[in-house]
Amino acid sequence: AGEAPRGLGDMSDAATMDSTAWLGEALGDLYTRDTLTGMAYPLSCLRERLGPIRPSRLIIIGGKPGQGKTSYALAWYLQLLEHHRPAFLSLEMSKEYLWEKCAAAKTGIPGWKFERGIFDDADKEKIAVFVDWWASRKPLFADDLGFNAHLVEAFLTKEKPDIVFLDHIQMAELDQYKSEREGIRDQLYEWRRLTQKYKIPIVLVSQVNEKESAKRNDPRPRNEDLFGSSVLNRIADLILLVWWPAKETPYDEQLPADATKYFVGITKNRYGETRGVKMNFYADVNRFEEVHG
Numbered sequence: 001a002g003e004a005p006r007g008l009g010d011m012s013d014a015a016t017m018d019s020t021a022w023l024g025e026a027l028g029d030l031y032t033r034d035t036l037t038g039m040a041y042p043l044s045c046l047r048e049r050l051g052p053i054r055p056s057r058l059i060i061i062g063g064k065p066g067q068g069k070t071s072y073a074l075a076w077y078l079q080l081l082e083h084h085r086p087a088f089l090s091l092e093m094s095k096e097y098l099w100e101k102c103a104a105a106k107t108g109i110p111g112w113k114f115e116r117g118i119f120d121d122a123d124k125e126k127i128a129v130f131v132d133w134w135a136s137r138k139p140l141f142a143d144d145l146g147f148n149a150h151l152v153e154a155f156l157t158k159e160k161p162d163i164v165f166l167d168h169i170q171m172a173e174l175d176q177y178k179s180e181r182e183g184i185r186d187q188l189y190e191w192r193r194l195t196q197k198y199k200i201p202i203v204l205v206s207q208v209n210e211k212e213s214a215k216r217n218d219p220r221p222r223n224e225d226l227f228g229s230s231v232l233n234r235i236a237d238l239i240l241l242v243w244w245p246a247k248e249t250p251y252d253e254q255l256p257a258d259a260t261k262y263f264v265g266i267t268k269n270r271y272g273e274t275r276g277v278k279m280n281f282y283a284d285v286n287r288f289e290e291v292h293g
Helices: 008-031 044-050 069-081 095-107 111-116 121-137 149-159 180-198 210-216 229-235
Strands: 058-063 086-090 140-142 163-167 202-207 238-243 261-269 275-282 287-290
Touching: 044 261, 044 275, 058 069, 058 180, 069 086, 069 095, 069 163, 069 202, 069 287, 086 095, 086 149, 095 111, 095 121, 095 140, 149 163, 149 180, 180 202, 180 229
Parallel strands: 058 202, 058 238, 086 140, 086 163, 163 202
Antiparallel strands: 238 261, 261 275, 275 287
């Protein structure tokens, strides 16, 4: 046998040392995975299919405008806020408006009452209880961050959240780029980097292009409808596409009897199955519930 190429032995030794260095940590992760973060997806119908939320995951919630993407992300955020330290960074809606949606979900008070400021004494008692709970959780909730990945990274370094929700990525600061497509692409790669560097999940809310589903004559969104879809499909670990059929009803027609029917499609799952999950969405109180039977 001839002499090994120069440096080959050193490279082999380095690779072996590196493997043993991270293998112990990986095994620890493997055997404690169910309790590693303690964080779960919203509703058991998703938890059963997706397992626990793993560190370093990049997750996309996509859908058409007005289809409940933000409501779904907030429902998830509120669930995690019970025992964890999630952060919700809004680029589209004010934190005051989002707080009202959270209050409606937790109290069961219809959103129209918050819009009009019409409350009875029972409502006010419920709101007071919610305010105390909200303050006790010390939520990370902002509408002046997240416009680019550098601001998000500074926030991660300072606040150290367990998971970050960013709503929505098309509102990111893209002025320095030649095109929106290029800007979204570069920002997505930056958010992917942040998941790896800080070992936390990041959930990105994204719009879809309605024109694409119109061309197909099929209202259900698909991965290729996402803005920046080529990059999103490549780097996302999990894509959840939401669809609320009642919102497809023409404005001059009566809503169907099953107007609460709602679907979340697991349309990309790097580590498991893809399929649709049915639930009910009660938009007046911003709540999602299981469908039984």
